[in-house]
Amino acid sequence: MSKFKKNSSASQDxxxxxxxxxxxxxxxxxxxxTVMRExxxxxxxxxxxxxxxxxxxxxxxxxxxxxxEPRNIGTYGEEPRIQTNDVFMEPDELTLFVNQEKDxxxxxxxxxxxxxxNIDNEVKMGIVSDVEQxxxxxNARKIxxxxxxxxxx
Amino acid sequence: MAxxxxxxxxxxxxxSMADIAFLLLIFFLVTTTIANDKGILMTLPPPPEPxxxxxxxxxxxxxxxxxxxxxxxxxxxEPYNKPISELKDDIKAFVLNFGNPxxxxxxxxxxxxxxxxxxxxxxxxxxxxxxxAVVSFKANRGTSYDLYIQIxxxxxxAYNEIYAxxxxxxxxxxxxxDQSNDVEKRMYLQGRAGIPKAISIAEPDK
Numbered sequence: 052m053s054k055f056k057k058n059s060s061a062s063q064d065x066x067x068x069x070x071x072x073x074x075x076x077x078x079x080x081x082x083x084x085t086v087m088r089e090x091x092x093x094x095x096x097x098x099x100x101x102x103x104x105x106x107x108x109x110x111x112x113x114x115x116x117x118x119x120e121p122r123n124i125g126t127y128g129e130e131p132r133i134q135t136n137d138v139f140m141e142p143d144e145l146t147l148f149v150n151q152e153k154d155x156x157x158x159x160x161x162x163x164x165x166x167x168x169n170i171d172n173e174v175k176m177g178i179v180s181d182v183e184q185x186x187x188x189x190n191a192r193k194i195x196x197x198x199x200x201x202x203x204x
Numbered sequence: 205m206a207x208x209x210x211x212x213x214x215x216x217x218x219x220s221m222a223d224i225a226f227l228l229l230i231f232f233l234v235t236t237t238i239a240n241d242k243g244i245l246m247t248l249p250p251p252p253e254p255x256x257x258x259x260x261x262x263x264x265x266x267x268x269x270x271x272x273x274x275x276x277x278x279x280x281x282e283p284y285n286k287p288i289s290e291l292k293d294d295i296k297a298f299v300l301n302f303g304n305p306x307x308x309x310x311x312x313x314x315x316x317x318x319x320x321x322x323x324x325x326x327x328x329x330x331x332x333x334x335x336x337a338v339v340s341f342k343a344n345r346g347t348s349y350d351l352y353i354q355i356x357x358x359x360x361x362a363y364n365e366i367y368a369x370x371x372x373x374x375x376x377x378x379x380x381x382d383q384s385n386d387v388e389k390r391m392y393l394q395g396r397a398g399i400p401k402a403i404s405i406a407e408p409d410k
Contacts, residue, residue, distance in 0.1 A: 074222055082232055101356070113241065165245075174348075175349065176408055180407060190250075193246075197242070197243040
């Protein structure tokens, strides 16, 4: 045992002088990657899982639509609702939303607008297909079913 | 002016710097949501025109998937009790059947690698050739979105695996191909040549 105790004269302290620098580096990483949510989502959002996911090429072309059961059941009821920006909408009102979103883009990009559908797992297909039909009519035909990577359990 | 002669160089104690940084770090850790803008990309068909001619399809060229409000599946007119992961293989077999290919179909067939050629069953009851094959999915208004995504995932997986196998990569790599890169774009187009991704979603019953 004495073999290990021989060289105990060396200092055993780990230098902590660089610790703040390391922490700052981490801090900057998280500050840069953080995206503050610009809107409050008023519906439940548990996205489905899938494997064949594609990445969006250009983020400025994407508009988000949220569908799910309202979080505040007391006020809005239990039926799944459609949320865009900060308001609930009926499926046929979506045309207006699509046109507003298209107006934000330059003329050349208008046809490439992608609608990201953030749809909760538990929603039934009825409302989803209503939304799809409206998007079809309002000529926003590229859609992205937002989902997480993973295998269904 | 009264001056304190004892004052040395003023120094801010930096001992608590690490603590402050930690605090900020934890704040950002908690508030961060790494944005995931990923999903299944699809293009909807253009809105129907009133005088649109009805295109006739032969029964054998359509791979029919029906889902009811209890999330039960009817695939090719038979109840489907297998796990959904096997649906993908059925769709692949259907697309690459080459039952009755025309000249274009034969060209597509000849461009396939040999292990894919071997899998073509050439059954007269399944699709003529990939260009004519359509995967049709019809859900009910009561079908869950979860099942819908699983079916869409399986259908896309079938096509992506076919494309990927043609250029000798796997489906994940095929999805990651960068369209702005010439070499990768050529691979992408080569994978898709002659085999359109024909996934049709019928409007659900009221």
